[in-house]
Amino acid sequence: MKSVSIQTDTRTYPVFIGSGAIGGLSTFIKEAFPAMTNLMVITDETVRDFHLPALESELESIDAKICTVPSGEKAKTFDVYYQCLTFALEHKLDRKSLILAFGGGAVGDLGGFVAATYMRGIPFIQIPTTILAHDSAVGGKVAINHPSGKNMVGAFYQPSAVFYDLDFLGSLPPKEKRSGFAEVIKHSLIHDMNFYLSLKEQIHSLENIPSEELSTILTKGIEIKGAIVGEDEKESGVRAFLNFGHTLGHAIEAEKGYGEWTHGESVAVGIIFALELSRKVFGLTFEIGEFKNWLSSLGYQVTLPQELSHQSLLERMKQDKKSEGQKVRFVLLQEIGKPVLYQVSDELLLKELESFSKQQG
C-alpha cells in the first residue's frame, strides 16, 4: 500500500493507493469522524453492479445510504445534482454526516460538488474506480456540467481522504483505460521527458498492465498533481498546467456530445494539438509524429473529428475557464516539462485547426 499526502491551504489529506486500499476505509472513518451521524454513498449504476458489494462489506457496521446516479458525464447534470441533494435531505444528513463518492471521475466530480454545497459543505471521501480518477479525485476540483460547457458549475473543495483501490481497475473497458491513461501522459509531458520516455518504452498496450507497474505509474501521476495543487490550490497560476490538452479537449468532448468520446480520448487529441501549437509558437523540438504513432498503437484517435465545426470549437474554447475577456489561453510547452499559459489569437487557432484537421491518423 502506498500513500501520498496532499497538502493544500485548506486541508492536508492522504491518498491511499494499492490493491485492497478500501480495507482501511472503515477504520479511517471511525478515527477521522468519531461523531459521524450519517453516511451517504453516491455511486453509479455500473459501479453499483460490479463493486458495491466490496464496499458494503467494508462498511458492514455502518448504515450507509446508497444514492445511485447514471454512469459517466450523464451524472453531472443539474437534475441529478438536485436528486442527490433531495436524497440527502430525505435521509436526514446533517453537518456531521459524510459522503463517499464511489466511482469514476464523473461520480467524484458530482459527489464532491454535492458535499461542497449541501448545508454549505459537509466532508466527503473520494473512492475512485477508474484510471481517470487518479487525476480527478485528487485536488478538489468538483463540478457539474452546463450545456455551455464542461465543469461550468463547481467549486474547489478538498476531500478528507482518497482511497484508490487498484483492484477496481481490472474490469474497466478499453475506452475507459484510454480515457484515464491520457491524464497519465499529460502528467508526464508537463513534468519531464524522462517520465514520458519511460512510459513510451514501458507501455505498448493498456490491457493487462502489471498491477505493480500501474501502481507506480499512477502514484507518480498523483505526486506530480499533488505538488502542483499544493502550490496553487485554486488555479491562480501554475495549476492551469494540469489543464494541458484540455482547452481543445473539453471543446471536442462537448461538441461530440458528452459520452460520445470519453474525456481522456478528447484530451489526447487536445494534447496533440497543443504540441503542434507549441512547435509553431515556441519551436518545441519533440517527435510529435512518433508520439501520435504511440497513441494510435494504444487505440487513441489522433486526428480532429472531421465533422466538428472549427468555429463552434473556437466559441467553446472562448468559454474555457482559463480564457480571459474572450481571449483563449492555452497551456503550451516551451519544452517537455516546461509548460506555460499562453494567449492564442482566434486567427491562429482557426488556421491551426484547419491544418490540424487536414492531417490524417
Ligand SMILES: O=C(O)C(=O)C[C@@H](O)[C@H](O)[C@H](O)COP(=O)(O)O
Ligand atoms: O485538477 C486540475 O486542475 C486539472 O485541470 C486537471 C483536469 O484533468 C481536471 O480534472 C478537469 O478536467 C477539470 O478541468 P477544468 O477545465 O474544469 O478546470
